[in-house]
Amino acid sequence: MSDNENKTLPSADATKDTPVAMNRNMLILVGAAIAILCALVAGFFFYLKQPAQSSGEQSAPITFKNKQEFVNAVAEAFDEIVAQRHKQEAQIKLQNYALAPAEPTERNIYGNTQARFSLVEFSDLECPYCKRLHPTPKAIVEGSKGNVNWEWMHLPLDFHNPVARTEAIAAECAGSIGGNRTFWAYIHEVFEQSQGGGRALPDLHGIAASLAVDKDAFATCLAEERFAAKVDEQTRRAATLGISGTPATFVVDNLTGKQELISGARPVQAILAVIAKLKAESEEADPAIAQDPNAAPAAPQAQ
Structure with a gap:
């Protein structure tokens, strides 16, 4: 979608x-x-x-x-x-993003990096449906007891640029200075403050300052577009996978390598159903996997 x-x-x-x-x-x-x-x-x-x-x-x-x-x-x-x-x-x-590593990391992963399942989301910071989905993977990770993690991949859509691409670069700058936890908090703040639809940039420098990111280091990083290559590479990767809309989330079983694509802002239960399906298929193919201590996660408790 x-x-x-x-x-x-x-x-x-x-x-x-x-x-x-x-x-x-x-x-x-x-x-x-x-x-x-x-x-x-x-x-x-x-x-x-x-x-x-x-x-x-x-x-x-x-x-x-x-x-x-x-x-x-x-x-x-x-x-x-x-x-x-x-x-x-x-x-x-x-x-609010305590499950993310505090230090800077090459990959933007929320949750246990050794988790059995990964939610690999291609997302656009100006996409209203990405904003709608955003709390869902977080809730699944936090309710999974370490069995699921969430990886962010940039896909700023052409009709949302240059705003979406600039926001993506800014988020990477914030994370490189403040750490992976800061990256996730920055993403959250952009979703909260952006008008959406690529209409106008929120105060990117103000968001960085509100997260205690060094203002001079952030300004230099953003002015140099230091992470443009990373954002553009992830955008090209999405194209090679046939993804043209956001949000697009791959549910990946890291034990078997199997994956399934979910398009759009789907609810918690829909994503958990795919995780359970992948787990059941793996156990059917290899009964020994059923003895694996990593059980499919239960639905997060309602807040």
């Missing part, structure tokens, strides 16, 4: 990271900065008028030699508040 076949889209789930919540956080942030600014202003004008203290008294309060020194202090205080806020938000977002 390509992402332009179906016209009815589900509404996005409300989350604590919605734009409204983020705006409220920013208001709190600005308020804190203003409070610091007011304190520094008061201190500036008060302490400059105070006589020097003798060596026997308590340490002298902070003073500023001139206006520029004061302005610099305010800017540094504000930057520190922003940095701390981003670190706190980043930890929460990264924890």
Whole structure:
């Protein structure tokens, strides 16, 4: 199923990271900065008028030699508040993808890298059906007790470019700097903030900053399109497999090498049925496989 076949889209789930919540956080942030600014202003004008203290008294309060020194202090205080806020938000977002390796990896895999089954998804960050599917593989992996992992493959569709391709490169940049867990969190944030349909880029630099990714390193990586070759290679790979629409997910039995393609945003039970089918076929072909401790995963518990 390509992402332009179906016209009815589900509404996005409300989350604590919605734009409204983020705006409220920013208001709190600005308020804190203003409070610091007011304190520094008061201190500036008060302490400059105070006589020097003798060596026997308590340490002298902070003073500023001139206006520029004061302005610099305010800017540094504000930057520190922003940095701390981003670190706190980043930890929460990264924890949502705790099953991903923390360090950078060549392949973007969520879950146990030695799992019996893999969900290899070719996806487009501007595709509304990819956004709809996105929570499903994650739920299956988290409910599988290590028996299933999920691998992301880029397939930015031509009619969503250059936006989708640029987002894919940005996600790879974020992951190369912050680690594989950061890659998955970045993907999630792009889906949340993008308008979809290739209409316009979300704030890619802002998303990176919200995940505590070094801003200079990210800006350089994105400007150089450092991962363009990786994104383009995966796009060509999809073409050789006959994939022209997204999302397209291969369910792979890593024990037997057999696989089955699922097109479109299918529900959890549909994907689990394919996993069970592959497992049953392997046991029929080789009864010894039935003794393998890796059982087909049960459906994830409803949240």
